[in-house]
Amino acid sequence: MNRHDLQQESTCFRLKGGLVALTTIELLNFTPEAFQRQLSKTIENAPRFFEQSPVILALEKLEPSHQFIDFHSLRALCKNYGIILVAIRGGTESHRAVAQTAGLAWLPAAKVKESKNDKITENKNDGNVILMSQHQLRLELNNNAVDNNMSEKQPATPSVSSVAKVITTPVRSGQQIHSDGDLIVFGQVSTGAELLAAGNIHVYGALRGRALAGIESNNHARIFCHSFEAELVSIGGNYKLISEQDKKYWKKPFQAYLVEDKLHLEALS
Amino acid sequence: MAKIIVITSGKGGVGKTTTSAAFATGLAMKGFKTVVIDFDVGLRNLDLVMGCERRVVYDFINVINGEARLHQALIKDKHSENLCVLPASQTRDKDALTKEGVEAVLSDLAKDFDYIVCDSPAGIEHGAMMALYFADEAIVTTNPEISSVRDSDRILGILQSRSRRAENNLEPVKEHLLVNRYDPVRVSKGEMLDLEDVKEILAIPLLGVIPESPDVLKASNKGLPVIHLQESIAGQAYMDMVERFLGEERPHRFLEAPKPSLIQRMFGGK
Numbered sequence: 001m002n003r004h005d006l007q008q009e010s011t012c013f014r015l016k017g018g019l020v021a022l023t024t025i026e027l028l029n030f031t032p033e034a035f036q037r038q039l040s041k042t043i044e045n046a047p048r049f050f051e052q053s054p055v056i057l058a059l060e061k062l063e064p065s066h067q068f069i070d071f072h073s074l075r076a077l078c079k080n081y082g083i084i085l086v087a088i089r090g091g092t093e094s095h096r097a098v099a100q101t102a103g104l105a106w107l108p109a110a111k112v113k114e115s116k117n118d119k120i121t122e123n124k125n126d127g128n129v130i131l132m133s134q135h136q137l138r139l140e141l142n143n144n145a146v147d148n149n150m151s152e153k154q155p156a157t158p159s160v161s162s163v164a165k166v167i168t169t170p171v172r173s174g175q176q177i178h179s180d181g182d183l184i185v186f187g188q189v190s191t192g193a194e195l196l197a198a199g200n201i202h203v204y205g206a207l208r209g210r211a212l213a214g215i216e217s218n219n220h221a222r223i224f225c226h227s228f229e230a231e232l233v234s235i236g237g238n239y240k241l242i243s244e245q246d247k248k249y250w251k252k253p254f255q256a257y258l259v260e261d262k263l264h265l266e267a268l269s
Numbered sequence: 270m271a272k273i274i275v276i277t278s279g280k281g282g283v284g285k286t287t288t289s290a291a292f293a294t295g296l297a298m299k300g301f302k303t304v305v306i307d308f309d310v311g312l313r314n315l316d317l318v319m320g321c322e323r324r325v326v327y328d329f330i331n332v333i334n335g336e337a338r339l340h341q342a343l344i345k346d347k348h349s350e351n352l353c354v355l356p357a358s359q360t361r362d363k364d365a366l367t368k369e370g371v372e373a374v375l376s377d378l379a380k381d382f383d384y385i386v387c388d389s390p391a392g393i394e395h396g397a398m399m400a401l402y403f404a405d406e407a408i409v410t411t412n413p414e415i416s417s418v419r420d421s422d423r424i425l426g427i428l429q430s431r432s433r434r435a436e437n438n439l440e441p442v443k444e445h446l447l448v449n450r451y452d453p454v455r456v457s458k459g460e461m462l463d464l465e466d467v468k469e470i471l472a473i474p475l476l477g478v479i480p481e482s483p484d485v486l487k488a489s490n491k492g493l494p495v496i497h498l499q500e501s502i503a504g505q506a507y508m509d510m511v512e513r514f515l516g517e518e519r520p521h522r523f524l525e526a527p528k529p530s531l532i533q534r535m536f537g538g539k
């Protein structure tokens with residue numbers, strides 16, 4: 001009995017790594033007025049887009065002339081719009097210092113090359129916590145462009161792009177591939193590699209790494225593969241680490257989908 | 270145009286330096302002008318395996334820093350006249366290997382040599398990145414065990430995303446698999462991965478399988494690349510690998526445990 005109490009005492013919490021999907025606001029340009037203008041317009045068009053969700057402010061694309069940003073006020077401003085700013089990503093030393101005093105975390109700049117969207121990027125997140133930018137929202141200061149973009153983006157829930165990304169090379173350990181729509185891989189996906197897709201994932205080879213489909217909470221997404229040897233599968237955030245019990249699907253053609261928020265695994269015959 | 274070939278692995282101690290020495294020597298024996306470069310700054314040992322450590326005066330970093338001319342740092346191999354060694358620095362900091370510096374030395378070497386063989390350090394840090402960055406082809410060296418295979422997989426990903434060829438959208442780096450320290454007896458006992466398993470996981474063309482052999486250590490203690498030992502199975506497997514690389518067909522040998530001889534069987538030996 002005493003022992004039990006003691007144990008209760010000593011395990012107040014546990015430290016765990018995990019996968020978190022976060023929305024990223026990518027700053028291209030900055031004045032407080034313009035930021036607020038665009039934000040309020042965005043929310044007018046899609047009132048449920050943010051809904052008290054945690055958001056990362058990415059500074060990699062920011063013009064170098066914007067040295068000083070008052071993250072204190074920015075954070076308060078976001079809060080008014082139901083956005084919880086949790087961290088900045090990239091930026092200069094002084095951005096980092098100001099962010100720190102504003103109680104924001106700092107994340108290293110993402111090294112994703114622009115316009116080489118199809119290229120495989122090295123996954124720099126080797127630890128347990130992987131942040132993925134979920135619905136990336138570009139805040140461009142060209143208001144006309146914004147208007148057009150936003151009227152397309154009418155639906156409050158983020159829509160899945162209908163364009164599939166096709167990868168014809170093997171996906172190796174340490175690599176991560178992201179698609180805004182479906183993701184089709186003609187090759188193997190190694191242990192330690194990671195696939196992220198807003199839509200479905202198809203692997204016409206052995207799936208040995210991690211596959212996360214429907215990452216923008218699309219519960220209709222599915223995962224298909226030619227030979228199932230995965231470490232983890234996830235649909236719409238419902239994930240499963242593959243264990244001994246799942247070995248009955250091992251090396252078989254396979255699919256996974258959700259049935260009422262429960263992940264269903266199935267060998268395809 | 271000279272071909273740049275990196276011998277890489279991810280994991281340490283799998284036989285990159287042994288392979289670099291044997292492969293470069295084999296190419297030279299076949300008549301190609303070959304230079305082998307040690308990228309393992311601070312831990313140089315290619316010169317030991319090549320048996321030229323006493324003749325090292327200047328090194329790769331000296332050349333990069335302009336403290337010595339390339340021809341002053343190159344060491345002529347004592348066995349094959351087509352072969353030169355460019356040793357690594359024992360003392361310098363790895364950051365001295367700048368991309369521009371490495372590129373300048375490689376393009377100088379490309380004027381005089383047919384093949385430039387780069388012996389990569391272990392890991393995926395700066396030195397390993399520099400060794401693979403300019404490669405046209407890669408010999409991914411693996412031992413038949415899971416951690417080594419996993420690291421090789423990682424290196425393959427890096428070759429196809431962060432090398433010069435990948436960054437400039439050129440034809441991808443050509444990949445070759447070399448399985449080293451293969452021990453059929455231990456494989457049959459399940460203590461090591463089977464060759465088929467390694468091939469399945471990495472899914473790149475197999476260039477060679479080098480058997481586990483005490484000759485490798487004996488040769489390197491003498492400063493003689495093992496490919497010179499024609500009676501050694503490791504030496505023969507390296508020569509097969511060189512010939513395969515040059516386009517000849519060679520069956521893979523030494524994959525099965527040797528059958529006990531008649532005498533051994535009669536006397537109940539193993």
Ligand SMILES: Nc1ncnc2c1ncn2[C@@H]1O[C@H](COP(=O)(O)OP(=O)(O)OP(=O)(O)O)[C@@H](O)[C@H]1O
Nearest residue numbers: 281282283284285286287391450480481482485486
């Ligand atoms: N086929 C083999 N049979 C037996 N021993 C071997 C074989 N290949 C390599 N070795 C031994 O393994 C050790 C490591 O070899 P080597 O130095 O070539 O590896 P490396 O990959 O270059 O190591 P590092 O990562 O430290 O640079 C040496 O002692 C070598 O003699």
Ligand SMILES: [Mg+2]
Nearest residue numbers: 285286309389
């Ligand atoms: Mg070595």
